[in-house]
Amino acid sequence: MHLNAFLLLAAFLFCTGVYGALARKNAVLVLMSIELILNAVNVNLVAFGAFQRSIVGHIFALFVVAIAAAEVGVGLAIVLLIYRNRHSIDLTEVDLMKG
Amino acid sequence: MLTAAASTDLNTVEYVVFGVIAASMAIAAIRVVTAKNIVHAALYLVVVLAGVAALYVMLAAEFIAVVQVLVYIGAIVVLLLFGTMLTRAPIGTTSDLDNEQRGVSLVVSLFLLGVLGWTLTKAFGWSHMPETPVQRTADVGNSIFQSFVIPFEVVSILLLAALVGAVVIARRD
Numbered sequence: 039m040h041l042n043a044f045l046l047l048a049a050f051l052f053c054t055g056v057y058g059a060l061a062r063k064n065a066v067l068v069l070m071s072i073e074l075i076l077n078a079v080n081v082n083l084v085a086f087g088a089f090q091r092s093i094v095g096h097i098f099a100l101f102v103v104a105i106a107a108a109e110v111g112v113g114l115a116i117v118l119l120i121y122r123n124r125h126s127i128d129l130t131e132v133d134l135m136k137g
Numbered sequence: 138m139l140t141a142a143a144s145t146d147l148n149t150v151e152y153v154v155f156g157v158i159a160a161s162m163a164i165a166a167i168r169v170v171t172a173k174n175i176v177h178a179a180l181y182l183v184v185v186l187a188g189v190a191a192l193y194v195m196l197a198a199e200f201i202a203v204v205q206v207l208v209y210i211g212a213i214v215v216l217l218l219f220g221t222m223l224t225r226a227p228i229g230t231t232s233d234l235d236n237e238q239r240g241v242s243l244v245v246s247l248f249l250l251g252v253l254g255w256t257l258t259k260a261f262g263w264s265h266m267p268e269t270p271v272q273r274t275a276d277v278g279n280s281i282f283q284s285f286v287i288p289f290e291v292v293s294i295l296l297l298a299a300l301v302g303a304v305v306i307a308r309r310d
Contacts, residue, residue, distance in 0.1 A: 045257045050163060051162070053249050063235060063236040065224075088266060093280050096198050107213060112299050117220055
């Protein structure tokens with residue numbers, strides 16, 4: 039098995055996630071795209087861990103999973119708050135900080 | 138003890154399996170970011186996450202594969218679906234999910250893919266994975282509780298803070 043097979047697939051997932059995070063305007067869909075990005079990074083970590091015959095890649099991936107769970111929890115709470123205040127989760131309307 | 142021919146066969150099988158997983162993940166990932174229905178996007182996300190778990194199995198990382206299924210498919214997707222329902226996002230087909238930056242986003246992500254692909258091919262070329270021994274769960278546990286105790290504790294405090302923070306932010310008062 040080539041190492042690059044995993045790395046290129048992860049790069050593709052990452053770029054798809056970046057496209058989704060930039061092009062979507064529904065907040066929940068942006069959170070899904072961020073999950074794609076985090077998973078791509080995790081695939082990289084585990085692939086490099088296997089390549090180096092080291093377990094540290096797995097440990098890092100586990101920490102990333104834990105932090106992704108925290109991120110989704112807080113992110114959805116923020117989305118709920120935005121919805122409660124504005125009755126919409128359209129991110130193009132959340133532009134109070136625009137100059 | 139594998140003969141050379143049997144090992145070549147095994148390699149071919151490995152590539153076929155990888156190709157099937159990679160193709161379904163790629164299609165599902167594109168559907169996640171282009172679907173016109175939020176619930177469909179979440180279900181395609183399940184396909185991508187299951188594919189990542191299958192990749193972990195191929196990389197002989199059993200514990201992280203199980204964690205992937207439990208945490209991502211079991212918890213995070215459900216949380217995202219809850220978010221969809223609680224915000225009364227349009228359930229059903231709608232064309233109003235993308236903003237007007239689609240063209241620019243496509244250019245940015247294709248450029249990023251080109252740069253990453255070029256760099257990875259240049260850096261790692263055709264280097265092969267070594268024969269990886271299965272990373273047993275006991276090894277992962279030993280490593281976390283010996284070398285990585287302090288990061289582990291920090292992550293548990295972070296999770297607690299995120300839990301309390303989510304409750305405080307979303308509380309109705």
